Amino acid sequence: MANEIQESIASRAAKELNGPCVVNLGIGIPTLVAKYIDDQQVYFHTENGLLGVTDVDEEHQDPNLVNAGKLPVGETLGASFFNSAESFGMIRGGHVDVAILGVLQMDQTGKIANWAVPGKNIMGVGGAMDLLVGAKKVIITTTHTAKDGSSKLLKECTFPITSTRIVDMIITELAVFEVKEKQLELVELMPGATLDEVREKTEAVFSVSLKQDHLEEGI
Amino acid sequence: MSKLLENGTAALKSVRTGDTIMVGGFGLIGAPLTLIDALTEKDVKDLTIISNNLGEKGKGLGILLGQKKIKKGIGSYFTSNRDVGDAYRRGEIKLELLPQGTLSESIRAGGAGIGGYYTKTGVGTELAKNKEEREINGELYIFEPAIRANVALIRAWKADTLGNLVYYKTARNFNPVMATAADVVIAEVDKIVEPGELSPEEIVTPHLFVDGILLATKILTNEGVVTHG
Secondary structure (H helix, E strand, O other): OOOHHHHHHHHHHHOOOOOOEEEEEOOOHHHHHHHHOOOOOEEEEEOOOEEEEEOOOHHHOOOOOEOOOOOEOEEEEEEEEOOHHHHHHHHHOOOOOEEEEOOOEEEOOOOEEOOOOOOOOOOEOOOHHHHHHHOOEEEEEOOOEOOOOOEOEEOOOOOOOOOOOOOOEEEOOOEEEEEEOOEEEEEEEOOOOOHHHHHHOOOOOEEEOOOHHHHOOOO | OOOEOOOHHHHOOOOOOOOEEEEOOEOOEOOOHHHHHHHHHOOOOOEEEEOOOOOEOOEOHHHHHHOOOEEEEEEOEHHHOHHHHHHHHOOOOEEEEOOHHHHHHHHHHHHOOOOEEEEOOOOOOHHHOOOOEEEEOOEEEEEEEOOOEEEEEEEOOEEEOOOOEEOOHHHOOOHHHHOOOEEEEEEEEOEEEOOOOOOOOOOOEOHHHOOEEEEOOEEEEOOEEEEOO
C-alpha cells in the first residue's frame, strides 16, 4: 500500500498535468498520480495498448483489462485499444506529452537509471527506454533517498543509465527540481522540508532558485 | 476452407525441436494459454521463445521453462518470472533483452518484409552494445534487425472460420503483430463464428495472416486460469 510520502509526491506531480494532454504513468509512485487528477482532458496512455485508462472498482475488474503494471484498470468514454507496436510508435514518435517515471538513481545532469542494478542479472527493461526517448516531457517521481538512506540524486549514476535523454523535472518528498541546461535547479521545497535537509540528503550539485511564495514561508 | 483445428495437438503439428516460436501476451493477459498447454505436452525442446515475458512462475510459458524446453528467450521483461533468472544463472537458457518498443517494432518489421530499422531507443545504454550506430538528421540511432519465427501462437477474442480475428481490450498487445511475422500462425479464440458475422470494419487481423484457429479451453479469469471443456 502507498504511504504518506508516496502520496505527497504523487499529488504534487499531479499539479504538473494540465489538459488537454496525453500522459503515460510508470509503475509505483507514478501510478498514484492518476487519482489526484480530475481534469477530463488528461488522457492516460498505457503501453500495453490503451488510451483512456481510468480506475475500476473491484466488482467491475476484468482480467483482460490491465495497465503496464498488470493492475486492473477501467476504460474511459472515448478510450481506444491498439497493439504493442502501435503503442510504442505513439511513444517513440512523440505523440505522448508527458511520462511520469520512477528512478533508482539520477545524476546531476538529469540522466536517470531505472532498469538495472550492477551485479544482478539484467532481466527486464520493459518500456522505460522508449518512454525516455519519446515522451515530450519526462517528470521523475521518487523518494529522495534509497532504503539504505543514500541519496538517489548523485553526481554520477553507478547503475546503468536508461537513456542519454535529460529529464525535465524531479519531484521527491523533500523538493522539486527543474533541469535546465543539464543542471539541477531547486525550485520548490515540499511541505515540512528545509533547504538544509535537502542539501544534506542530496549528493548531486544543484542551484537554488525558490519561487517567491516559498521564500515567504520562511525557510 | 475452414481453418478450424480440432485440438492442441493438431494445432502444433508443425512445431519441431529447435524452432523459434512467437507467443503473444503481456504476462498471462492475451497469452494463448491453451496452445502453451499443448506445447508443454509435446515432445520438443531447444525452443527459442519470443515473448514479452516468459510467463509467470509456474504459469503459462513458466511451465515450459520448468520443463527445460526453452533454449533461448527473446523478450523485454523477464523480471515477472523469478524462475527465468534462476535458469539463466544455472546456464540453462540464453536471454536476449530488448526494449519493449524495439521488440514489438522488430516483429512488425519482420512481418512487413523489412530487414531492419534504426531507432533512438537504447542509444548510449548497455542494450546498444555492439549495435550499429548511425546519425540521421543530427540524432543518433541504432540499427535493429527484424524478427521472424517459424511459428506464432497467438490469442484473439473472436475468429470467423476463414481466420479473420478480433481482439479483446488489453489482451490484444503483441498478438496482431506476431500474427504477421511467422511461417505458421495459430490463433486460439473464445468464439468462432461464420464468415460475415464479423464486421469488415472491426477485423484487426485479416485472414491471410492466419493458418489455424483453435477454440480456447484455458481461460484467464479474475480467479486465475480455469479450464473449460
